[in-house]
Amino acid sequence: MININENFLNLQDSYLFSTIAKKVSEFQKNNPNKKIIKLGIGDVTRPIVPEVLKAMHKAIDELGNIETFRGYGPEQGYDFLKNKISEFDYAKRGVTISPDEIFVSDGAKCDCGNIGDILGEDNIVAITDPVYPVYLDTNVMAGRSGKYNNKTGKYENIIYIPATAENNFIPEFPNKVPDMIYLCFPNNPTGTTLSKSELKKWVDYAKENKALILFDSAYEAFISDEDVPHTIYEIDGAKEVAIEFRSFSKTAGFTGVRCAYTVVPKELIAYTKSGEKIELNSLWNRRHGTKFNGVSYPVQRAAEAIYSDEGQRQIKENIMYYMNNAKIIKEGLQDAGFTVYGGVNAPYIWLKVPEGLTSWEFFDKLLNEVNVVGTPGVGFGPSGEGYFRLTAFGTKENTIEAIERIKNMN
């Protein structure tokens, strides 16, 4: 008899974005003349830059010519892209990551989920709270979560590390030592960062406890402060304890183009239950080669084009456009008396909802009174209650208007 993976039955249905969509569409139906401004979704809106378009067009023409046609590429990605990544994202920051430590993929979401394939089922998982739900759900599927507790809103075997205003959004070491620690900085959803010294504490903690850090660096391109590390490998010893996930989705507007990469250093060691040391690089290489067939060739050429001088200039223009929106939101909300976090090194603004309201109540208030849509913090985890996320990915005009409306809200 064919059995399912019963861990899937432990998954909680996420009604977050579907509930938002339903509420928005109901409101619009009842108020057809109101112009709703959506600052809820974490998707980019600026078009792909000309250098990237040019590279993709060229790559496609190559595929149409028998002399330059390419079929299967290396599962790990073409050298032309991995060399650029190694040089620009690492060597230029004083970090040595060799091309065979880089695995190009079609998305950081896929990699964050699939990485669990090479790790033991009994590892104890820690996530920060609030959190990007993929870290949690993929571990539920893999059997690392235990049962869900409806009262606490938590899974029994998952360690939740709160990151809230109380601890300045700096996650503290939990009481129980985890084996896998997901860290995302600049953070989604809070938009906050860790300084080098704060991140170093986590690297040292992981070394001391033979734990693995899964470092999601999807928002690296938005960093402007000097002391914020662009890669975890800027921290001494991180290569021995951390896997880094990077994405072109937000960096270059590739959410629909699909390209990302994962770094698994050769120094990174995990263990068998009997204590034998195993290189994770070779395990991931085997997984990637067996269950993946490489990223679309024109897409890899698109990613390569980002690293040209002109490509860099063009994508930075978009980043600045979004970060100007972030500034508008942050300063506007502060003027309006809100307490606001993030928005400096990340495209997310995390605000404290007014005293006495839950994050869903604040969602309803914003939608009904000023027709602005954001995301209730509790949707990202229990510690997100009392907070609300706005994103900088709208147009400048809409962003200004939304903030003006909020300012004038009763």
Next chain:
Amino acid sequence: MININENFLNLQDSYLFSTIAKKVSEFQKNNPNKKIIKLGIGDVTRPIVPEVLKAMHKAIDELGNIETFRGYGPEQGYDFLKNKISEFDYAKRGVTISPDEIFVSDGAKCDCGNIGDILGEDNIVAITDPVYPVYLDTNVMAGRSGKYNNKTGKYENIIYIPATAENNFIPEFPNKVPDMIYLCFPNNPTGTTLSKSELKKWVDYAKENKALILFDSAYEAFISDEDVPHTIYEIDGAKEVAIEFRSFSKTAGFTGVRCAYTVVPKELIAYTKSGEKIELNSLWNRRHGTKFNGVSYPVQRAAEAIYSDEGQRQIKENIMYYMNNAKIIKEGLQDAGFTVYGGVNAPYIWLKVPEGLTSWEFFDKLLNEVNVVGTPGVGFGPSGEGYFRLTAFGTKENTIEAIERIKNMN
């Protein structure tokens, strides 16, 4: 302490293609003036057709325009593509598959591997032998294989179903009933097919035993015989027991473009250990939504373009080109006295190596004596010993020359 998934330690290193590459490069080094013809690899060589190029160029320009830009698409694929698949690949063959039973992905290799995520670890797996190694290796990783036995060349918990000349390449029901049955028809590596009545026996067997058929239909486009089913859902009852994997890789030369899809019918049921019925469609939907972020937009437009009249005409021209090569190989080898299988409904020719030689010995003979490269059958599993695979994906000129050389071989 961070533990690895120790099932990975049960994987056998596959030296097949690396050994081939090494032997070929050594031979070339020692014989710099010899022209080697490679008919070993399963990758296409014809360029992408103009209709597809046109669609991709257009899609890329859309991404460069703020009015038509698209970010994240549906994880399951855009309706414009799923509707075409539903209509052309199913409705036109009298089969009803609705778009929400279709999951677009970046490769059938990924899907064949990832499908295991939703299935229980204790399911008994059956594969045909010889076989595409991905079915086996992904189940080793998932803990379904047990240990490898060096003497037999088999994993202790895997059921190997021989498909050889002795049984006319029609796999027979094994002694022990499996829960998961991988079938690939037209077959890689043997190039053979199952008739509708033969496939029906397997569907009935799966129903009777509450087993799941994982049907890999990557070579469907090469079918020319009337009685060979193009989809397993042509068989009554298959929707209750089968998942189908399809790919554009060989159909339209997309090995470097990357697009495929998987069909999980709503009727398809699996069970909890306590016997509760669970719809696999919703489990796979959840898996796809959590660990995948959709296929590149221009790539989905590329796949859509295949279904236009002109697109169909153009891709069929390439298929006919390859199948003409297959005919040249098949008839040439028969003339030369070889016993040959496949090559009529598939781009693979499976030949019996001359009496007294192993498949590796025949590989060496071909390479050294006539400078032609193929793939030793034993590389695909123990029952592949004594056979040899040639592919129809070369150029016509090289294919003719290779066969002439083999004909004149001592």
